[in-house]
Amino acid sequence: MISLYPGMYFDIIAYFCAMSDIQNFDPNSIGLKSNNIFGLPFTDEQSQLILLPVPWEVTVSYRLGTARGPEKIFNAAMQVDLYDPEVVDGWKKGFYMLPIDRNIRSKSDYLRQCAELILSNMADGGDISENAQLSLKLKEINEGGKLLYDWVYEMTMNLLKEGKKVGLIGGDHSTPLGFIKALSDVHDDFGILQIDAHADLRIAYEGFAYSHASIMYNVLQQIPQVKKLVQVGIRDYCNEELDMINASNGRITTFFDKDIKEKQYEGITWNAICQEITDTLPQKVYISFDIDGLDPKLCPGTGTPVPGGFEADQIFYLFNMVRKSGRQIIGFDLNEVSGGDHIGDGIDAIVGARVLFKLCNYMVG
Numbered sequence: 186m187i188s189l190y191p192g193m194y195f196d197i198i199a200y201f202c203a204m205s206d207i208q209n210f211d212p213n214s215i216g217l218k219s220n221n222i223f224g225l226p227f228t229d230e231q232s233q234l235i236l237l238p239v240p241w242e243v244t245v246s247y248r249l250g251t252a253r254g255p256e257k258i259f260n261a262a263m264q265v266d267l268y269d270p271e272v273v274d275g276w277k278k279g280f281y282m283l284p285i286d287r288n289i290r291s292k293s294d295y296l297r298q299c300a301e302l303i304l305s306n307m308a309d310g311g312d313i314s315e316n317a318q319l320s321l322k323l324k325e326i327n328e329g330g331k332l333l334y335d336w337v338y339e340m341t342m343n344l345l346k347e348g349k350k351v352g353l354i355g356g357d358h359s360t361p362l363g364f365i366k367a368l369s370d371v372h373d374d375f376g377i378l379q380i381d382a383h384a385d386l387r388i389a390y391e392g393f394a395y396s397h398a399s400i401m402y403n404v405l406q407q408i409p410q411v412k413k414l415v416q417v418g419i420r421d422y423c424n425e426e427l428d429m430i431n432a433s434n435g436r437i438t439t440f441f442d443k444d445i446k447e448k449q450y451e452g453i454t455w456n457a458i459c460q461e462i463t464d465t466l467p468q469k470v471y472i473s474f475d476i477d478g479l480d481p482k483l484c485p486g487t488g489t490p491v492p493g494g495f496e497a498d499q500i501f502y503l504f505n506m507v508r509k510s511g512r513q514i515i516g517f518d519l520n521e522v523s524g525g526d527h528i529g530d531g532i533d534a535i536v537g538a539r540v541l542f543k544l545c546n547y548m549v550g
Contacts, residue, residue, distance in 0.1 A: 207277060216263030222282040223262045223542060232279030233549055234350040236541075237340055239360040240290035241333055243297050243326060244393040245488045246304075250533075252293050253524025255285055255354045257534035258541060265542050271505050272550035280545050282354070289336065293356075296329045304391065313392060323392055330359065330395025337363030345371055350548050354541065355520030357397035357488065358385060358475050362404065368471060368516050369410035375469035375515060376413035377404065378462075378507065380478035380500055382491040384419050384439065386426040397488075397521075400473075402429070405436065415465050417503070418442045418478040421491045438465045442493045459503045463510050470507060472517040472544065474500075476537060486523030486533045497536060501543050508547050517544045 207226070216224025222236060229235060238255030245251065259282060267276045299322040306319055313319045337353070341364040344351045353364050358381075368375065379385070379401065386405075390398035404411055413436060420442035430437045440462055448458060476483075479497060481490035508514065522537035 212267045212276070216265075218260075218263060222259055222280055223265050223267065223276065223538075225276060225280055227279040227281050229281045229283065232281035232349075234278065234280045234352060234545055235344050236280065236282040236352045236354055236545075237337070237344070237364070238282060238285045238354045239333070239337060239356040240285055241293045241356040241360050242397075242488075243293055243300055243329060243357070244359060244391070244396040244398075245297075245357050246391070246398065247489045248486070248523075249297070249488070250486055250523035251355060251357050251488055251521050252290055252297075254356065254520075254522035254534070254537065255282075255524075257524040257531070258354060258519075258522055258537045261531070261534040261538040262541065264535070265538050269543070269546050271501075271543075272546035275546035275550050278549045280549075283340075286336075289333065292329060292332070296326050299323075299326055300393070307391065327394045330393065333360070334363040334366075334395065337361070338367050339363075342367040342370065351516055352541075352544060352548060353516075353518040353520075355518060355522075358400045358473075358520045359395045359397045360520060361473060361518040362395065362400060362407075364516065364518065365404055365411065365471060366408055369408045372469055372515060373410055374412050374467065375410060375471055376415060376467040377401075377411055377471045377473055378466060379414060379416045379473045379475070380418055380495075381416060381473070381475040382418060382421050382442075382477040382494060383475070383489065384416060384422040384426040384430070385475075386429050386437075387423070388425070405433075411471075412436065413438070413465070413467050415462060416440065417462060418445070418494055420493045421489075446493070455499060455502065456506075459506045462503060463507050463512075466507065466512060468511075469513050469515050471515055472504065472547075474517065474519045474540065474544065476519065476522045476533070476540070479536070483536045484521075484523065484533050487521050488523070489521075497540060500540075504543065504547050508550060514548050517548060519544060 240252040242252040385401040387398040390396040416439040480494040523533040
């Protein structure tokens with residue numbers, strides 16, 4: 186006699202429903218928006234991988250748009266073909282994007298207006314500490330950052346407890362802090378592979394405790410379970426960040442874009458460079474992918490584009506090498522994808538959707 190564990194009956198029903206959905210689903214047909222991400226027919230219960238959209242861009246330094254990134258990626262994802270030669274039929278394990286939380290986005294829109302007043306004052310040489318009104322707005326922004334941190338932590342922690350794999354779609358790069366904290370409650374020891382044009386090691390950049398430019402500083406200060414940070418493609422950073430890298434006693438390893446390109450110019454293969462990067466990673470790896478790590482021709486609308494960077498295929502090659510090395514990818518975020526259509530005819534969302542599909546496949550493959 187087979188004993189049922191709690192919820193087993195519903196798991197069995199969900200399994201057969203999923204099988205029925207797959208049998209009736211044509212992966213070669215047009216993506217239906219009545220389905221979910223990539224036009225897939227799964228519910229959240231049927232899916233192994235759940236995607237949390239976080240429409241937040243309060244502290245962006247240059248251009249807006251990434252708060253609308255998740256919905257633009259969702260729409261563009263309907264154009265993604267489901268065959269992936271590296272992870273064949275990975276989609277059959279189920280990918281599901283949760284609904285966008287309109288309250289979070291409204292909070293972001295409001296606090297962004299507050300941030301713009303502060304940034305404008307600073308650009309004019311003002312001192313926020315001498316302005317009572319702006320000081321209150323700064324306090325409100327930092328409290329909002331903590332609110333988002335708590336919300337992301339709760340959402341992702343609940344999913345992890347359910348046994349789901351989780352990916353996060355930003356929003357700006359501040360968004361995954363609560364997710365990484367949740368992972369630290371499940372995994373005692375892991376590393377982060379950061380693809381980025383920026384080091385993101387600023388201390389409360391522009392006064393914002395949860396700045397997009399401070400995400401990796403905050404991770405290293407608050408989450409000791411992150412034993413290693415491996416940064417790839419960094420090409421825009423300050424002396425303070427370089428000092429932190431050099432003083433990290435190996436906790437941070439940075440592969441600067443300039444150094445990578447010079448090695449390639451001198452005949453060292455991308456395979457050899459990727460092997461060197463992979464060798465620095467621990468067994469468990471979290472991927473943090475800022476889209477501006479790519480060549481800006483692929484993400485012209487991103488918040489702070491920087492010349493240089495990679496082709497998407499180069500990064501896919503790196504991720505696949507990490508996967509084939511036997512390392513476990515425990516989570517990922519994709520952020521700073523612009524939601525605007527005015528630059529590059531929406532190429533940002535198109536590229537973002539394809540990057541997302543590869544990340545999902547590597548996660549379940």
